[in-house]
Amino acid sequence: MWSKLKKDSLDALFLLPSILGVSVFVLIPFIDVIRRSFTNAIGGQFLGIKNYQIVLQNEAFLIAAKNTFRFICVCIPLLLTISLILALLLQNMKKGKELLKSAYLLPMAVPIASVVFVWKILFHKNGLVNGMFHIEDLNWMGTDYAFYVLVGSYIWKNLGYHVVLWMAGLSGISRSLYEAAGVDGAGTLRKFIYITLPGLRGTCFTVVILAFLNSFKVFREAYLVAGDYPHQSMYLLQHVFNNWFRELSLDKLSAGAVLTSIFLLIFIILLKKVWGMEGEG
Amino acid sequence: MRKKKWNINDILLYLLLLLFAAILCSPVYLLISGSFMAQDELSIYLRPAITEGDTYVRFSLLPVLFTLRGYVELLLDTPEFFHMFWNSIKLVTLILLGQLCIAVPAAWGFARMKLKGKDMLFFLYIILMLMPFQVTMLSNYLTLNKLGMLDTHQAIIWPAVFSTFPVFLLHRFFADIPNSILEAARIDGAGRMHLFIKIGCPLASPGIMAAMVLGYLEYWNLVEQPLIFLKDKTLWPLTLYLPQIGLENAQIAFVSSVIVLLPSALVFFAGQDHLEQGIAASAVKE
Numbered sequence: 001m002w003s004k005l006k007k008d009s010l011d012a013l014f015l016l017p018s019i020l021g022v023s024v025f026v027l028i029p030f031i032d033v034i035r036r037s038f039t040n041a042i043g044g045q046f047l048g049i050k051n052y053q054i055v056l057q058n059e060a061f062l063i064a065a066k067n068t069f070r071f072i073c074v075c076i077p078l079l080l081t082i083s084l085i086l087a088l089l090l091q092n093m094k095k096g097k098e099l100l101k102s103a104y105l106l107p108m109a110v111p112i113a114s115v116v117f118v119w120k121i122l123f124h125k126n127g128l129v130n131g132m133f134h135i136e137d138l139n140w141m142g143t144d145y146a147f148y149v150l151v152g153s154y155i156w157k158n159l160g161y162h163v164v165l166w167m168a169g170l171s172g173i174s175r176s177l178y179e180a181a182g183v184d185g186a187g188t189l190r191k192f193i194y195i196t197l198p199g200l201r202g203t204c205f206t207v208v209i210l211a212f213l214n215s216f217k218v219f220r221e222a223y224l225v226a227g228d229y230p231h232q233s234m235y236l237l238q239h240v241f242n243n244w245f246r247e248l249s250l251d252k253l254s255a256g257a258v259l260t261s262i263f264l265l266i267f268i269i270l271l272k273k274v275w276g277m278e279g280e281g
Numbered sequence: 282m283r284k285k286k287w288n289i290n291d292i293l294l295y296l297l298l299l300l301f302a303a304i305l306c307s308p309v310y311l312l313i314s315g316s317f318m319a320q321d322e323l324s325i326y327l328r329p330a331i332t333e334g335d336t337y338v339r340f341s342l343l344p345v346l347f348t349l350r351g352y353v354e355l356l357l358d359t360p361e362f363f364h365m366f367w368n369s370i371k372l373v374t375l376i377l378l379g380q381l382c383i384a385v386p387a388a389w390g391f392a393r394m395k396l397k398g399k400d401m402l403f404f405l406y407i408i409l410m411l412m413p414f415q416v417t418m419l420s421n422y423l424t425l426n427k428l429g430m431l432d433t434h435q436a437i438i439w440p441a442v443f444s445t446f447p448v449f450l451l452h453r454f455f456a457d458i459p460n461s462i463l464e465a466a467r468i469d470g471a472g473r474m475h476l477f478i479k480i481g482c483p484l485a486s487p488g489i490m491a492a493m494v495l496g497y498l499e500y501w502n503l504v505e506q507p508l509i510f511l512k513d514k515t516l517w518p519l520t521l522y523l524p525q526i527g528l529e530n531a532q533i534a535f536v537s538s539v540i541v542l543l544p545s546a547l548v549f550f551a552g553q554d555h556l557e558q559g560i561a562a563s564a565v566k567e
Contacts, residue, residue, distance in 0.1 A: 008396060010473060011390065011394040011395075011396060011473070012390070012394070014386040014389050014390030014394065014477070015386075015390035015394070015396070015399075015402075017382075017383050017386070017387070018383050018386070018387030018390075018443065018445075018448065019387075019402070021383060021443035022406070022443050022445060024424065024443075025421065025439060025440045025443050026409055026412075026417055026420070026421075026440070026443065027405075027409070028424075029417070029420030029421060029423060029424045030417055032420055032423065033417075033420045036419075086298070089294065089298060090298075093291075093295070093298075094291070096295060099302075100298055100299065101557070102550075102553065103302035103303075103305060103306050104302060105556075105557075106305070106306050106309060106549070107305055107306070107308075108498060108549070109542070109545040109546055109548075109549035110308065110309060110545070111501060111502055111519075111520065111538075111541045112502045112504065112520060113519065113520045113521075113523035113524060113538065113541055114308075114312055114538035114539075114541055114542050115308070116523070116524055117312075117523060117524075117526075117534050117535075118308040118312060118538075120330070120528060121311070121327065121330065121338060121340075121528070122308075124329075124338065125330075126330050126336065126337050126338055127330055127337070127338050128337070128338045128339075128340055130337055131329075131337025131338055131339060156305060159305070164560045165560055165561070165563075168560070168561030168562070171561075209407070209411070212411060213410065213411055213446075216411075216413040216414075219415075219505070220502065220504040220505070223504060224504065224520075224524045237413070237415065238413055238414075238415045238505075241415035241416070241418065242505075245415075245419065245422075245509065250419060253418075253419050254419060257415070257416040257417070257418075257419065260412075260413070260416050261408075261412060261416055264411055264412065265408060268408060268411065
């Protein structure tokens with residue numbers, strides 16, 4: 001009994017520094033934010049769900065939530081599909097795979113500040129893209145196209161990473177399965193549906209989680225290109241939170257933060273239900 | 282293994298993929314090529330974007346006149362650039378060192394220890410990892426304020442050190458080590474520290490390298506945290522310096538873009554194999 005306890009506590013020492021730090025810098029403060037979301041920013045009286053009602057009727061929040069949701073719904077499936085197609089093509093390639101993989105990964109290494117500078121040259125009303133394709137009077141960053149510039153920028157940056165992820169998943173599928181199916185007369189499409197897709201199930205959880213994680217990071221580009229108030233189509237939740245923070249609307253910010261985390265939680269639990277937890281040690 | 286010859290379809294496909302790769306890499310080429318151009322040349326190309334005229338921005342694949350003037354000017358005349366460059370290096374180095382000390386043992390703990398509530402806790406880590414910075418920004422700010430860390434580099438470093446992403450990434454590597462290896466070492470009398478440092482870490486080293494490369498790319502690009510936590514602009518990292526340069530000073534902007542890119546490219550190409558292995562291993566379920 002005692003030796004078991006001693007063993008456990010020594011084992012726990014590996015985790016302790018991390019848990020302590022995470023608690024101090026994230027967890028406990030976040031619990032404090034939950035508490036604040038029910039109180040008044042000045043004075044701190046208990047308000048019940050009033051902050052939530054205010055936030056849910058706030059136009060900026062609703063637009064941003066819609067945009068963020070739309071962004072995630074557009075860019076994640078797009079990224080996953082394109083990267084899977086590329087991974088399949090690369091997988092069957094005999095030579096020159098490495099060169100292509102490096103080239104696809106390179107955008108990941110381009111610092112955001114440099115990306116933003118190039119974007120300004122490419123997507124200005126009189127910019128390089130309009131000039132090259134003879135498009136007149138299209139101000140990319142000032143119209144609904146801003147949203148697609150953002151989607152493009154996300155895919156550009158994360159494509160290589162996901163190609164590598166998928167390729168790892170593909171290499172885990174046994175060749176003999178394909179050969180056996182080939183003997184049975186299965187075509188490419190049938191092989192893909194009955195062997196490849198089920199074989200990638202285990203990879204999916206990580207791939208989606210990482211795609212999701214990186215989808216929040218486009219805010220940096222959006223912010224550096226267009227500042228606090230970009231075109232409405234790329235006004236994201238992060239913009240709202242940033243602006244509330246600057247205006248010291250801490251009650252709204254807290255309620256908004258809690259709402260966002262609830263959505264996140266639901267999303268992850270769903271994901272876990274669909275693909276199962278990958279991390280069982 | 283049967284060896285097949287390249288047929289025409291393969292070649293066409295390869296060329297297509299190569300073209301796509303070239304498009305993806307073209308912004309990098311644009312930056313590098315532009316950094317060797319003279320300010321006059323750049324002004325001519327970029328004028329439409331500055332003066333709002335009727336013409337369009339053009340660009341040349343190679344500089345008409347190859348010059349290193351931009352580099353010389355940046356290296357000699359802009360002390361604030363170096364100051365911020367140094368800030369970035371300092372922040373990244375300290376954060377990564379911190380993550381090595383904190384996240385690696387934690388990942389080991391999650392992967393190899395049998396402790397109650399561990400899985401629940403790991404799930405919590407994943408959720409915390411996915412929270413956008415803005416969700417925890419307020420709580421972070423209040424904590425840092427209480428700890429007196431605001432307006433110092435510590436405000437950036439400490440929260441980043443305790444990021445749960447490297448724990449998530451490394452967990453897979455430690456979990457994949459076959460039990461038999463550890464069991465054998467245990468029978469030989471190896472203690473838990475010995476198992477971790479002498480067996481776990483070397484076997485997971487591609488993962489650790491990958492976590493470091495990814496961490497580097499993340500923290501070389503800090504935007505939100507310094508904006509909120511550092512009022513004193515002399516503390517800012519490089520990411521926030523570049524966007525302040527307008528297109529009028531194109532040469533400086535190009536050159537500094539390339540110089541910011543350089544360390545990233547170095548780290549990236551030096552660590553690419555590890556990075557690939559690391560990314561790959563994080564995806565595969567045994």
